[in-house]
Amino acid sequence: MQPREVRAEYDHDSITVYQAFSSAIAKPALEHGRFVPPFSRTRMTWIKPSFLWLMARSGWARKPGQETILAVRITRQGWDEALSLAVPTDPDRRAFRSSDEWRAAFRHAQVHVQWDPERSLRGxxxxxxxxxxxxxxxxxxxxxxxxTLSIEDRTPLARKIHQHVQSGDLTRARRLLPKERPYPLPAQTAHQIAATP
Incomplete structure (x- = not known):
């Protein structure tokens, strides 16, 4: 069974999550230090603490609509609250005794949790x-x-790391990566989101 561990860049009070947006959404967010229209509050938004996962997803900020990489620093209290409300997107037996039990929980979930393969520098x-x-x-x-405490543009960093990857200098690329480490989870939360104990 694949290990499921929350890894992130965090300190005592905050944790950094990443999102990729078009400049139409990202630019106003950067100017105001928070999300403002045309960012939508009426549809689900996905946040990821893994920088390399988002690099693979956004094609290193080259895919249409994902040209700007935002590092959103949020409170750990908020992150922990989101985790406490999260229900996995599949009926994992680590968290649910049956598909019916999962369906009932997922139907009312305010937060969805999804586990995807972590990525290497080469994707x-x-x-x-x-x-x-x-x-x-x-x-x-x-x-x-x-x-949300602050929003930072990590697009220049993404491009710099990608240039090193393309030139084959993985050592230099690795040095520039955000310092992600295991994030502590209460046992109940780990069980609820089907994380590795």
């Missing part, structure tokens, strides 16, 4: 799973108004 899928959280319209106001 290859790795054995460990990386977490991403889907925040529904029922909780997105908390993310925007209460949890």
């Amino acid at each position: 290859e899928k790795l054995e460990p799973r990386a977490i991403q959280l889907g925040l529904s319209r029922h909780i997105i106001d908390r993310y925007v108004d209460d949890w």
Whole structure:
């Protein structure tokens, strides 16, 4: 069974999550230090603490609509609250006794949790799973108004690392990566989101 561990860049009070947006959404967010229209509060938004997972997903900020990489620093209290409300997107037996039990929980979930293969610098899928959280319209106001501490443009960093990867200098690329480490989870939360104990 693939290991599922929350790894992130964090300190005593905050944790950094990543999102990729078009400049139409990212530019106003950077100017205001928080998400403002045209960012939508009425649809699910996905946040990911794994920088390399988002690099693979966004094609190193080259895919249409994902040209800007935002590092969103949010409160650990907010992140922990989101995890406490999260339900996996599949009926994992680590968290649920039956598909019916999972269906009942997922139907009312304010937060979705998905585990996807972590990625290498070259984009290859790795054995460990990386977490991403889907925040529904029922909780997105908390993310925007209460949890977000700052928003930073990490697009230049993404491009610099990618240049080193393309030139074959993985050592230099690795040195520039955000310092992600295992994030502590209460036993109950780890069970609930089907993380590796």
